[in-house]
Amino acid sequence: QKEVEQNSGPLSVPEGAIASLNCTYSDRGSQSFFWYRQYSGKSPELIMSIYSNGDKEDGRFTAQLNKASQYVSLLIRDSQPSDSATYLCAVNPGYGNKLVFGAGTILRVKS
C-alpha cells in the first residue's frame, strides 16, 4: 500500500463547476497535509496546507481533512481553464519530518 494515494484522473469538469480532488494516506500519525499544483513542465507550487480536522478555505479553494478516515480533499469552486494542472497531495507522516507525495490527479477544466 502506497503511503499517499490519489486517483490519477484525468478529472474533467466544465468551467464554473466545482472540482473535487481526493487523497488518502496510510500513516495514522500524520499531522500535516498539503496540496500542491503542478502545471505541465513546471515545478510544484504550494496552494493549501491543513493541520486540523475540518475545512480550511482560501479564495476558491477549500481543503478538507478527516483524520479518522485518513482522508484529505481539495475543492475548487468556480473552476477556470487556468486551474487545469496536476494536483499533488503531500503528507508529513510525522516521523523524520519528510514529505511524501501522492502520484497526483490531473484536472482538466473545459471552457
Place this chain on the structure above:
Amino acid sequence: DARVTQTPRHKVTEMGQEVTMRCQPILGHNTVFWYRQTMMQGLELLAYFRNRAPLDDSGMPKDRFSAEMPDATLATLKIQPSEPRDSAVYFCASGLGRTQNTGELFFGEGSRLTVL
C-alpha cells in the same frame, strides 16, 4: 524575489558519466529536499537536509548517488556513474523547517537529466 535556483536546467550525458546538480535554497531556509520526478514513479524523495545536516537519504541509491550541503547557500546532488534509468527531472526544494510546516516547500525549476 526569493526563489530556489537550480543548475543546470537541462543536461544530456552519456551513460557512465558523472553528473552534478546544484541548488541554491532561499536565504534563511534551513531545510533542503532533493526529489526526482518521473512519469512512472511520480515525486520520489531522494535526500533531506536540516541545518545542512543530512537527515534522510533512504530514497537514494547509495552506490551511485551522493548529496551534500557544503554551505548554507549550496546543495549538490551527484550521480556517478550515471545510467539511462536516472533520466528524470530532479527538483530541489527548501523550507523554513518549523515542526508543523515542514511541508511548506518552495521548489526550484528543476534539472531535466537525460542519460543516453
